[in-house]
Amino acid sequence: MAPGDGEFKSICRVCHGGCAARVTVDDGRVVKVRPWPGSPFNRGRMCVKGLATPQAMYHPDRLTHPLRRVGPRGAGRFARVSWDEALSDIAARLDAFRRETGPESVALGQGTGRHHYFHVIRFANTFGTPNWYEPGLANCFIPRITVSNLTYGGFVTGDYCGETPPRTILFWGHNPLVSGPDGKLAFPVRDALAKGAYGIAVDPRRSETAKHCGLWLPIRPGTDAALALAMIRAIIEEGWYDREFVEAHTTGFEELRGRVAQATPAWAEAITGVPAASLLEAARRYALDRPSILDWGVSLEQNPNSLQTVRAVAILRGLTGNLDVPGGDVFGSELVAAYPVLRQALPPEAWAKRIGADRFKLLGGLRAFMPSAHIPGLFSAMRTGDPYRVRALLLFGNNPLATVANSRGVLESLRALDLLVVADHFPTPTAALADYVLPAAYWPEIDQIIELPFVAPRAVFAHRKLATVGECRQNELILNDLARRLGLPGANESLTDILDQRLAPIGLTFDELAERFMVMAEPRYRCYTEKGFRTPSRKVELSCKALARLGYDPLPSYAEPPESPVSAPDLARDFPLVLTTGARRPEFFHSDGRQIERLRARRPDPLAELGPETAARFAIADGDWIMVKSPRGEIRLRARVTRDIREGVVSIDHGWWFPERGGTDHGVFASNANVLTNDGPPYDPAFGSYQLRGLLCAVARIEPVAGGVAPAHPPGDAA
Structure with missing residues (x-):
């Protein structure tokens, strides 16, 4: 229930940034959104998207009630139906698919970084389907998380909020002054640069962030691994690495040194187009003018050499000792319990049916961070039936016709489905193809908690439902209602029950956190000196034994993109x-x-x-x-x-x-x-x-x- 009129603290979720906001509600309507000055992440500032929340929330095109298709697929003709009618029919059809062709014939998709992210996974696990996706999993963020876990036992993020400012920031394929993702927001980055941190930008564009940097490396897209390997070599051969840290807290140094022996600055210049002198200057500053932050982005992962590209860049932190130190890249604090996605509810035999799991072990296998389906294979299965037919797709905040590669193939796949359900805020090109379109709640219409920064959290925030437009519902509640109708495990747990479970480690309920709004952990550094890193060797793995056991190269390497002026x-x-x-x-x-x-x-x-x-x-x-x-x-x-x-x-x-x-x-x-x-x-x-x-x-x-x-x-x- 909404708390009534007044001014309330909340967390803006227009994107996956997480700006703390002051939301003014008058006569049950959100009338103004302004930044809240008390958050260390956005520091009293917000982007234009968040400020425009009332215009989006009450836009005349906003979806406000459930719709059912009444004409041919793609004709865009729908009729209004009740929630009960829509969810009863959807549940009945899902149950039929489950009985006729197995739960794996139903897939779920979602957009990036939304409040319902883990609840979608929970529903998939309890329904029994291994086939869920988010557009970026193979091509955004999951490779960086996984590689960080394998290399130094956890994901790290820049220490922009500590008392020690960074001296150097290496922005690699990342433009945080615009994207501001996951709590690593634009505002602390901008402040750090304004206070004297030296910025280095690896990007074919002189982006908004790069324009604030002292050094711009305009790299040929897709050749990042070559640049990183040459920087590793320079740091080693010039003696710029942190010798004490490397000797005490890393393993595989000599193997790495051998691997990069031929990766000279001249070799890298010929491939990347980055002048050798600029490469050396970037490597020297990052290694010696410390503490340094390495702020990396999605472009590292959007190539068929994703694993080794990310590995090469990740290793720079370990060589230079810029891990878990004030003003460097730091680990998060485990303030709350993990979201109960009920992974154990997915039957063992379902794992083998996950599309792509047999080929891509770090995406869909047992060692994957969030095991999911391979998107190209999943959409292919919809239209070809290979390895089996995927008959239904439930989408939550995802518009794959615009956001998934090969748009024409996506269109063919969606047309081949027996059931397409889309939950979103607005009619989209994808929603025009749906059998049911469900009106999803906007961020001021939901109850949820958010940890910031994402995956390496140092704070937990609550934002509660402040208003409701029409019949809009929170996606978690839509999924819960479907789960109850299908008799799924955990279906009787309310969202509040789940949030209270997660908050138990800090001794608060959701209602209590909503009153306090924010709980922040005290910063801790150099924890590795007590227990080592969370890797099998307890050290930073420059050569990774876990990768070798999985059949992958334990050392980073470069591969020319398959479609480039060189390869084609x-x-x-x-x-x-x-x-x-x-x-x-x-x-x-x-x-x-x-x-x-x-x-x-x-x-x-x-x-x-x-x-x-x-x-x-x-x-x-x-x-x-x-x-x-x-x-x-x-x-x-x-x-x-x-x-x-x-x-x-x-x-x-x-x-x-x-x-x-x-x-x-x-x-x-x-x-x-x-x-x-x-x-x-x-x-x-x-x-x-x-x-x-x-x-x-x-x-x-x-x-x-x-x-x-x-x-x-x-x-x-x-x-």
Whole structure:
């Protein structure tokens, strides 16, 4: 129940950042959202997305009651139904699939970093399906978490909130001043740079973060492992490593030294395009001007060499002793109990049926951090029936037509389903294909706790339901209702029961934490001096025995991206430029927010950034509409010509669709980066990661059309 009118503390969840907010409720409506100054993470500041919460929450296009499809799939015709009618029918159909073709024929999908994340996993486990996904699992964050666990026994995050400021910050494929993820928010980073920390940015773009840095390394996309290996070699051979830490607290140093012996700065320069002198300066500063933070991002994982790319970068922390020290990269505190996902409820035989688990052991196997299905294989099973047919998909805050690679393959897969259920805030291109569309609660409409930073937490916050729009429901409650109708294990535990269980270690109930709002752990450093690191050797594993036992190389290595000017020179004749996807803009979170007038006015068009020499080569001027084409398709974007990008590289926004265009697909194929991407092999052997950056493309100027972009319908779609 909402607490009534007034001003309340909460945690903004427009993105997966976690800004503490003051929410004003008047006459049962959220009327204003402002930052709360007491959080050490956002420090009294918020981004424009959070400030626009009331406009999003009460937008006229907001989904406010359950809908059932009444016309052909994709025609976008729905009728209003009651919650009881919708959930009863969905549960009955899920039960039928479970009996007829097994629970594995039902899959669940969700968006990144949402409040319901672990509850979706809980439902999948208790239903008996091993097939759940989140778009980034193989290509975002899970490789970094897993590699950190294998290398030094836990995930780490920058110590921006301690009393000792960092002297150097190495931003590797990461733009936190815009993305601000997981409690590692933009504001402490900005403050650290403003107070004198020296920034180094590894990025083909001089991003918003890179513009605040003293050194920019404009790398060729997809070649990060080569740069990291050369930096490792330089740190070792120049004697810049922390000798005392390495000798006492690491294992595999000599094996690593042998592996990188040929990774000279000149070798790396030829591959990455980063000048050898800049590489050496970056390595020297990070190693010697300490304490240093290594702030890494998703681009490291979006290639088929994901495991070893992330390993190479992770090892830099261990070599330099920048682990668990004030102002460096630090471990979290285990304040609360883990979310009870009821992993034990998933039958042992189901593990073997998880799509991709037999091939990608660190994604879907027993050693995986959050065992999940391989997305390309899962969507392929929907349309081909190999290895078996996936008949139903339940989506919670996920718009795969815009956010999953190979958009046309995704469309074919969704059309082949017997049942598609979408829970979201707004009608999306994916929702237009659904059998049921369920109105999901927005962040001021939910009860939940959040630990910050994510995976390496130092604080726990509560945010409680403050208002309700229409018949919107929290996704956890939707899943609980389905679980009860299906008679699943744990179905009688309420969300409050679960939250109280999690908070038991700090002696609080959810209601009590909601009154206090925040509990923060006292900082602790150098815990490894007492018990070592949480690895089998109790040391930082520069050469990882656990990887060797799983059949993977225990030492990092470089592999050229499979689609690049080097590996595919014949293809490069027709597609001479290098494409990097996934650029973030402060107004939007992935595919969210494009119907919010306040946000869209600031960022009306999808952008493609390219350098002035590249633009001149193709007679493109700043502001032109251009076509960007890959071997898989073509899209239209507005050109931004800038010196803040490596020449020969095209960087494009992702997540674009056009709510204002209406119809059945909302123009999702017109400017969608995933029309250009490929979800096919080769895959990373451990995680199943595939190439989303460093692909090949071509560009050409096009004439503008009404609305900025021309219609783009896939074959067989109604125009």
